Amino acid sequence: MKYSLVASLILQGSLVLGTRDLQPVHFKAPSALHFRDIVRNDTYDFGCRPIAHPTEDGQFTLHALLTESQIAHLTEEYEDTDLSIHRPSEKRAAAATAPIGSGDRFSGGTIAPIGLGTKASGSTISSILNVKEISSAVQGLVSTYGVTTLNLPYKTFNGATQFAAYVGAGTDKSQYHLYLSAGVHARERGGPDNLIYWISDLLAASKAGSGLTYGKKTYTNAQVKSVLAAGIVFFPLVNPDGVTYDQSSGSLWRKNRNTKSGSSGDSIGVDINRNFDFLWNFKKYFDPSEAPASTSPSSETFYGTAAASEPETKNHVSIYDSFPKIRWFMDIHSAAGDILYSWGDDDDQTTSTTMNFLNSAYDGKRGPVGDSAYKEYIPSVDLTNIKTAATAAVNAMKAVGGRSYITQQAVGLYPTSGASDDYSFSRFWAKSGVNKVYGYTMEFGYSTNFYPTLTEFNQNILDTNAGFMDWALAAISVGLT
Template sequence: MRFPKRGRRTTSAAVLLTLALAVPLGAQATASPAADRSRAEQPAERQYQVTGADTRAERTAVADTGAAIDEVNGDSLVVTAGPAEAAALRSRGFTTKALPDVADRDEVLAAAPSDYHSYARMSAAVDTLVRQYPDLMSRRVIGRSHQGREIFAVKVSSNVRVDENKPEVLFTHNMHAREHLTTEMALYMLREFGTRYGSDARITRMLDQREVWIVPSLNPDGKVYDQDSGTWRNWRKNRQPNSGSTAIGTDINRNFNYRWGCCGGSSTSPSSQTYRGRAAESGPETKVIADFVRSRVIGGKQQITAHIDWHTYGELVLWPYGYTYADTAAGLTQDDRDAHAAVGTQMARSNGYRPQQSSDLYITDGTIGDWMWGSQKIFTYTFEMYPPSGHRDGFYPPGSVIDRETARNREAVLLLLENADCMYRSIGKAAQYCAT
């Protein structure tokens, strides 16, 4: 998704979403046809332009219908919604305009699925890097998706085979299936760490002093479904069936066990793009990453100190909380908030994104960011990558931008690593919070 206004929208991002390509990439690995039901079994979802929502409260009212807000342009939104959510928007007084389904090749720079690493190609690329840098990288399967695909984390550190007492930093990617640029971000970081260790002073120092965990795809089933047929499907959720409904999928980023379903920031409808699941951590992928994070509590202390969850799009750096408009709330003191904001703003200066609290957009609940801080006290950020809101490329920018837009975040990654030993240093309170 997400925010800031960069001029009026000239061409709908939606026109990218159903571009049919001539040659499919191949069948899904692991999943059987029966396990991966047709999209036709669900109510037809599409993008709509919604007008009349220029405040965070009004945007929250839009999100409360179960529509997924893809971008914000002043008082105009682009949402993905089914017929029920679109009807609910109109009943609440919002104006909706259905956006085109088919790309106009003369006006839109559309990505081909082959521009991005598929799940299979991504896995192979990671294996190659781990073999190339065996003293720096190791691959660990941390669980499996609903359809049985491996969800794995790559550990990167100078003494990778030893679990050392170093601050740990976690990067998670591709929680929402259609956000493929985030997997490219993971691969960029791995290549950069591998090729620059020993020659780049900052990277060398950080991998000597930190343990880094990178999860390139948290939603492999959704990624395969969205990409591997050769036609973009605009798929967001996982591929888990819902009992009593033909609708498929849970929104992993509304399924975490902190303020789950508390505050109108997710949906109870299985057909909704923001369906929160039947219970917190009912999504297998949610539980995989939550269990991994909990496993990093050693001797009663959480070893992971900082985290970025990578999404697209809107060019934003967001921090907790999402479930409340308040800057501070239970478990989030003024100093906690200020340290989040200080490092977040510093990172945003480096990449040109907009820094803000998550709920300044609209209320969300059950998100990984709120859970990371509220449950684990891990400093956490959501990055919404390229393009900016209002840009015609939407969720599927062309492959020609991948190198530029991943490298654009190099400095932000290093800034987080450098602050991860004591985030409160950013507000001048290291002695108070980080004295050993």
């Protein structure tokens, strides 16, 4: 056995046993405001971003991953209040998670992946794509259907070359209007799979002259062809270093693996989804009571050393420059069960054009939801348009028949800074001469359930793929230019 392999096995063992013993829990309270103090503590891990979800019994839940000592502390802190802390059912806690593929099921890119929408009803995919398979799967699409790949300019901290791919609208990059990315947060397993299998379905159905079926939701061949013709750019694995690490350690790793700000344990890595150039320097732009990101390297929301300091962020941004007519963007995350639309830094408002993220008069005031000190400007026509596509997508996801999804403004009750969706929409105002992009975050799957069971993994593919279809069809209907 080689030394490096021995070392990596020792590393894996110590991680599983030790430093990241996080337990999924959820808080329950009569209002989402009850969670504000908890959410403002940037040492707690709220998953992709903290979102309070309404429950059927009129309460609200907030999901988190906490250590036993954090759970004990909060249990004591909130004793005798109407905020309660709950653990998942024993059945859920004991459920086996979907395996990661071993080897390369696409044989070095000579075999194309086949999605669930073009397979017989009830078919399943047996494991999650490993990092090598994600690129091999895309190569399989290249060799089978003529998808084109594009190497991105920056190498990751661990030296990986990143790629995006584009399909449907020929060689002219100004004909591409839809952009989807996945795999930003390493532990959100199945994100790249959802995207790759959907692209595979579009190509297979287009070629065969057939439609697509996701559970109870069906699409015609004409719809498939129109979605492809919109021109799709996809960046299926934004965080390969993080995913490589997460898949080998099972440590619920979220960030990238940059050691510039910290070289051990949780201090490694930057949260790519707090690193984008949108109100990145949150200490300056936000009300001091808010924690839209963190300056602490050991936090799950560590914002990095500068706006777009990370190669993954730079590569993500480079795609807008390569494809200047991208009009619609979706970042695929888990796990919550919603689609989030602009803005994420504060409440939306449609009346005051000067109350906006570029206006320094509002520095130090952004973030608190429900107050009038600051709300983010969004033209009413844009708000209508972005809601239209979000609603279409969640309706399609519900129509699959698996579970319910909701749409929500990204801010929910708690702001974020430096996120990919806000960055995409902000470009139009922050940079001259660029296209307006409507940006979304999809959070598939069940709350904080980053490692789905095999059944859930397959359901997530069906749900998201129908969501992508109706999101794209709504985008076409609203307009691509």
